[in-house]
Amino acid sequence: PESSADREERLDRLAALRKEAIGCRRCPHLASFRSQVVFGVGNPNARLFFAGEAPGAEEDRLGEPFVGPAGKLLTRMIEAMGLQREDVYIANILKCRPDLPEGAPGNRKPTPEEMETCLPYLREQIGIIRPEVIVALGATALEGLTGLRKGISALRGSFLDFQGIPLLPTFHPSYLLHKPDLRLKRQVWEDLLLVMERLHLPI
Ligand code: URA
DSSP, X not given: OOOHHHHHHHHHHHHHHHHHHHTOOSSHHHHHHOSSOOOOEEOTTOSEEEEESOOOHHHHHHTSSSOSHHHHHHHHHHHHTTOOGGGSEEEESOSSOOOOSTTOOSOOOOOHHHHHHHHHHHHHHHHHHOOSEEEEEHHHHHXXXXXXXXXXXXXXXXXXXXXXXXXXXXXXXXXXXXXXXXXXXXXXXXXXXXXXXXXXXOO
């Protein structure tokens, strides 16, 4: 069992890291394009950590990860597990929205350089929170945390390892929105059930 001093220390370390990230200008393009840094949200003592890719337009506007259409689906996934967003922690590989040409719609994937530059923040967040399970949402999060490039279809369905923490890759919610395929939804639900089992959540 954890003491309240441990919890306090966790809060302090996360706050200090957030402060550092908020002022970060390591990627000049991203720093001038973003409207704000999207550090992460949730319970500093979370047992479950969701790692995503990068902020989109809504996240950039509101300063919170997964609040756009994909985020609404992620929230439903969390609730289907019997949890609330406030119970888990949610953060992305990239804390800034990838820049686009003026007026261009949509999003772009982070470059390998951007991922390398920003990853220390996510690694540190995981190191502070020390969750019991990490869910990597999509191939970018999977690759960032494990270096594995085989993709979600090949690697979902069983746990990998991130620094001693079981990591389960599954499809990104925005992929589910763009590819409405019953089989994919079944697979994601299977993955979430594995996580619930691992955390001894009521099924
Ligand atoms: N997609 C992500 O990967 N992260 C977000 O925060 C929003 C959408």
